[in-house]
Amino acid sequence: MLTPMQPTSPSARPLAPAPLRLEGRLVLGEAVVPGSLLLEDGWIREVREEPDNAAAAAGPYLAPGFIDVHCHGWGGHDATGDAGALTGMAHALLKRGVTSFLPTAPTLPRADTVAFAERVRAWMPGATTGGAEPLGFNLEGPCIAPARKGAHDAALLLAPGALDEGVLAALLDGLRIITIAPELDGAPSLIARLAARGVAVSLGHSNATLVQAQAGFAAGARTTTHLFNAMSGVDHRTPGLAAAALADDGAFVELIADGHHVHPALWPLVARTKPADRLVLVSDALAVAGTGDGQGRVGGLDVEVRDGRATLRGTDTLAGSVIALDAAVRNMVLSGAATLPAAIAAASANPAALLGAHDRGRLEAGRRAHLLELDDDLRVLRVTRGGGWVAGARSGDTRAPGAHPASR
Ligand SMILES: [Zn+2]
Numbered sequence: 001m002l003t004p005m006q007p008t009s010p011s012a013r014p015l016a017p018a019p020l021r022l023e024g025r026l027v028l029g030e031a032v033v034p035g036s037l038l039l040e041d042g043w044i045r046e047v048r049e050e051p052d053n054a055a056a057a058a059g060p061y062l063a064p065g066f067i068d069v070h071c072h073g074w075g076g077h078d079a080t081g082d083a084g085a086l087t088g089m090a091h092a093l094l095k096r097g098v099t100s101f102l103p104t105a106p107t108l109p110r111a112d113t114v115a116f117a118e119r120v121r122a123w124m125p126g127a128t129t130g131g132a133e134p135l136g137f138n139l140e141g142p143c144i145a146p147a148r149k150g151a152h153d154a155a156l157l158l159a160p161g162a163l164d165e166g167v168l169a170a171l172l173d174g175l176r177i178i179t180i181a182p183e184l185d186g187a188p189s190l191i192a193r194l195a196a197r198g199v200a201v202s203l204g205h206s207n208a209t210l211v212q213a214q215a216g217f218a219a220g221a222r223t224t225t226h227l228f229n230a231m232s233g234v235d236h237r238t239p240g241l242a243a244a245a246l247a248d249d250g251a252f253v254e255l256i257a258d259g260h261h262v263h264p265a266l267w268p269l270v271a272r273t274k275p276a277d278r279l280v281l282v283s284d285a286l287a288v289a290g291t292g293d294g295q296g297r298v299g300g301l302d303v304e305v306r307d308g309r310a311t312l313r314g315t316d317t318l319a320g321s322v323i324a325l326d327a328a329v330r331n332m333v334l335s336g337a338a339t340l341p342a343a344i345a346a347a348s349a350n351p352a353a354l355l356g357a358h359d360r361g362r363l364e365a366g367r368r369a370h371l372l373e374l375d376d377d378l379r380v381l382r383v384t385r386g387g388g389w390v391a392g393a394r395s396g397d398t399r400a401p402g403a404h405p406a407s408r
Contacts, residue, residue: 024059042386065099065370066325067351073287079103090131095393096324099370106299107141107152129387136176144205145181150230151319160186181206182216195220213244223252257328267337279346281328289322330378
């Protein structure tokens with residue numbers, strides 16, 4: 001007896017997920033509107049604004065997934081570790097609403113930097129929807145200024161001329177962002193070469209004069225590594241990189257909104273000075289983020305965390321943060337520095353635009369269903385990277401220093 005033929009039409013695929021309609025308060029561009037999203041096969045198919053939908057108006061905020069372009073680790077996992085560490089970091093970040101990220105290496109010995117790039121490339125194709133999606137990697141250094149090295153090892157810094165074609169060949173595949181100090185000899189030509197290859201050059205760890213910083217942007221730099229931190233500033237007689245970055249409407253600026261790196265009193269100044277689509281919230285988080293106070297390491301240097309503040313051990317030098325982007329968004333909104341849509345855009349649409357990742361970052365039909373739900377206190381309820389949902393991690397982050405500008 002013949003067995004019946006199996007159905008072959010695509011509509012008969014038994015595992016295809018059914019379309020899902022979600023209701024809530026949609027964070028759309030510059031507005032928050034009650035409405036619904038139709039999701040199918042990991043994509044947003046339809047966005048419906050429904051101002052009179054009372055159930056949607058009482059629902060959670062629905063926002064695009066966050067994109068952290070500057071993150072050294074999370075939940076005890078270091079971006080420069082092995083595939084297991086990258087997976088652990090991706091999973092920990094997803095629970096905080098981060099659906100895409102760039103594993104970020106500090107300045108390392110040259111061979112270690114190449115090994116980091118190779119590990120990320122090898123790991124990326126198998127990264128599952130249970131964690132944030134890697135979009136390549138970010139190198140913070142090695143062509144940065146000794147005078148503004150921050151928590152980077154001075155012995156490992158290199159002149160731009162050292163990044164010759166041979167070295168670059170081993171790094172370019174997957175390199176999305178690199179920090180360069182524009183005042184270094186040969187920096188403008190290195191910036192131009194990298195920009196021509198599609199790398200977003202970020203000016204930072206720099207003592208540049210205004211003119212040197214402007215030359216860096218003119219050479220093709222597109223963004224600015226943690227505005228104000230480890231850079232020449234906004235002195236009214238001798239303006240530096242921070243002034244150049246704020247005054248250049250085309251330049252993106254990263255901001256670490258943890259209340260330690262930049263005083264909350266300056267957040268609204270940044271939010272009002274920059275065009276709304278040029279502010280990028282980053283965590284600059286270390287592997288110890290999410291594990292409470294204690295000890296850790298970054299780039300081979302010892303770090304200690306006390307009261308949510310990470311410093312090089314025995315010094316007052318900030319070494320990165322222990323927040324995730326959900327806390328940065330909450331801090332910006334609760335402090336009054338930014339509206340909810342502006343803060344969400346700074347953590348989603350703006351970093352997507354910086355990276356040219358036009359398939360994500362907004363609640364729009366045709367974009368990936370990378371989404372999160374937030375409660376009224378802007379805590380992550382649940383997150384999806386186009387697959388199943390994971391519950392938000394809402395414990396272990398009780399401080400919102402932005403809401404208390406006096407704390408520091
Ligand atoms: Zn960093």
